[in-house]
Amino acid sequence: MSRVRVVGGGLAGVEAAHFLSGNGIEVDLFEMRPRAMTPAHKTGWLAELVCSNSFKGVDPLTAHGILKREMAGLGSLVLEVAEQTKVPAGKALAVDREAFSGRITAHIESSPLITTLREEFLVIDPALPTIIASGPLTSDALVSSLAGVTGTDRLFFYDAISPILDAESIDMGSAFFASRWSEGSDDYLNCPLDRDAYQGFVAELLDADRVQAHTFEDARYFESCLPIEVVAGRGSDALRFGTMRPVGLVDPKTGKRPFAVVQLRKENLKGNAYTMVGFQTRLTFPEQERVIRLIPALSHARFLRHGSIHRNTYLDSPRVLEQDLSLKGSPNLFLAGQITGVEGYMESAATGIMAGVSLLARLKSRPFSPPGADTALGALIHYITDRNTAGFQPTNTNFGIMEQPDVPKKGRAEVRSERADLSFTQWLKGLDDVLEWKD
Numbered sequence: 001m002s003r004v005r006v007v008g009g010g011l012a013g014v015e016a017a018h019f020l021s022g023n024g025i026e027v028d029l030f031e032m033r034p035r036a037m038t039p040a041h042k043t044g045w046l047a048e049l050v051c052s053n054s055f056k057g058v059d060p061l062t063a064h065g066i067l068k069r070e071m072a073g074l075g076s077l078v079l080e081v082a083e084q085t086k087v088p089a090g091k092a093l094a095v096d097r098e099a100f101s102g103r104i105t106a107h108i109e110s111s112p113l114i115t116t117l118r119e120e121f122l123v124i125d126p127a128l129p130t131i132i133a134s135g136p137l138t139s140d141a142l143v144s145s146l147a148g149v150t151g152t153d154r155l156f157f158y159d160a161i162s163p164i165l166d167a168e169s170i171d172m173g174s175a176f177f178a179s180r181w182s183e184g185s186d187d188y189l190n191c192p193l194d195r196d197a198y199q200g201f202v203a204e205l206l207d208a209d210r211v212q213a214h215t216f217e218d219a220r221y222f223e224s225c226l227p228i229e230v231v232a233g234r235g236s237d238a239l240r241f242g243t244m245r246p247v248g249l250v251d252p253k254t255g256k257r258p259f260a261v262v263q264l265r266k267e268n269l270k271g272n273a274y275t276m277v278g279f280q281t282r283l284t285f286p287e288q289e290r291v292i293r294l295i296p297a298l299s300h301a302r303f304l305r306h307g308s309i310h311r312n313t314y315l316d317s318p319r320v321l322e323q324d325l326s327l328k329g330s331p332n333l334f335l336a337g338q339i340t341g342v343e344g345y346m347e348s349a350a351t352g353i354m355a356g357v358s359l360l361a362r363l364k365s366r367p368f369s370p371p372g373a374d375t376a377l378g379a380l381i382h383y384i385t386d387r388n389t390a391g392f393q394p395t396n397t398n399f400g401i402m403e404q405p406d407v408p409k410k411g412r413a414e415v416r417s418e419r420a421d422l423s424f425t426q427w428l429k430g431l432d433d434v435l436e437w438k439d
């Protein structure tokens with residue numbers, strides 16, 4: 001019987017261990033807690049939820065709902081236990097965090113094929129079949145070992161995330177395409193502000209509620225990547241001379257240079273989502289929506305992802321990961337969870353299962369390819385492994401990264417959900433033959 005290593009007993013690690021052991025593979029699961037703690041975890045439980053107890057929505061007409069349906073199709077332990085321990089939370093799936101992590105821990109520790117080793121995993125041996133799922137707060141020793149395999153320049157330590165907006169919610173009549181000084185093509189969508197709009201925006205930005213930094217999130221990152229509200233606090237024109245500088249731009253409507261400008265860049269080739277360039281922020285999510293909607297072209301903006309800044313160790317996955325989640329040049333070494341650049345509990349858990357499927361295929365010398373980008377799980381994997389991505393930033397699951405069906409807006413969510421279901425079911429069927437799936 002094969003034996004594999006899974007490093008990290010978080011959301012991704014427990015899913016990978018559960019999947020592999022359920023398919024007859026012996027697993028050594030390394031979890032350093034409670035002997036060595038991360039700065040955010042507080043217990044020795046596996047699958048501890050470090051912050052919110054919500055796993056977001058279950059509606060199959062949303063990207064989060066589709067992802068959950070696909071995880072259920074793959075026998076997700078996290079989802080099964082979440083259902084057993086859920087608490088009332090409207091349309092969202094939220095859990096009693098103690099019952100949730102307690103049950104997962106009991107399940108994994110009583111699994112006959114899983115040996116849980118409570119020790120810090122220090123050095124990666126690329127020759128041994130291993131899944132690294134050590135999360136956004138991977139220990140320093142393991143970061144060094146990982147950097148030895150991937151190169152230090154392929155690891156990031158902070159996430160400075162700008163909001164991503166749904167293209168259809170942007171008022172194209174108020175915005176215009178152009179690059180500064182007409183360099184290159186018209187790659188940017190510019191949202192102009194006049195003096196009054198700019199001053200009103202800055203005043204509200206400074207007044208808005210912010211998320212407090214964790215104590216372990218020191219000020220180092222602020223020097224390299226400042227939140228817009230911090231820049232705004234340095235002077236009324238600070239943003240206008242930085243991220244919102246209008247130089248080299250002429251608004252075709254007025255024939256003049258705008259007083260200030262917010263630049264948006266296509267998030268994907270489809271052009272259905274736009275990133276706000278240099279707009280990383282620590283405002284609370286409702287405040288981001290309120291303040292950013294003060295920008296005239298964005299008065300009805302729909303947020304596909306909110307901005308944030310937090311400590312997060314993750315890989316430049318488009319450069320180092322293969323589509324089967326193995327590391328380029330190290331076919332026995334797989335990555336899963338937040339460290340791959342997915343963002344969120346469910347997204348991490350989902351890639352944990354997928355790394356398990358992929359490693360199992362490798363052990364059986366069978367081919368593996370992920371589901372299509374019209375599925376939620378497939379879209380996540382395509383996003384993190386797309387070699388064309390420049391300036392890689394983590395993502396949660398959202399419709400912006402999923403293939404969009406070419407149908408009218410009305411009824412699109414239903415079509416998308418049906419197509420994702422069909423595509424995923426077909427992929428699962430193919431997997432049956434590949435892995436001799438067992439119930």
Ligand SMILES: Cc1cc2nc3c(=O)[nH]c(=O)nc-3n(C[C@H](O)[C@H](O)[C@H](O)COP(=O)(O)OP(=O)(O)OC[C@H]3O[C@@H](n4cnc5c(N)ncnc54)[C@H](O)[C@@H]3O)c2cc1C
Pocket residue numbers: 007008009010011012013030031032033037038040041047048050051052053119120121122133134135136137138139141142214311336337338339343344345346348349
């Ligand atoms: C402060 C904070 C708040 C967050 N809040 C939310 C939220 O509200 N909602 C949300 O969806 N997501 C949130 N996230 C993101 C969240 O971490 C991930 O969504 C999810 O927990 C990642 O799953 P994972 O399995 O990749 O990592 P984790 O769940 O962190 O699991 C990784 C495990 O690896 C262990 N480990 C690390 N290094 C080693 C080592 N060398 N040897 C052995 N074990 C090791 C850790 O102890 C940990 O148990 C938050 C993240 C942080 C840091």
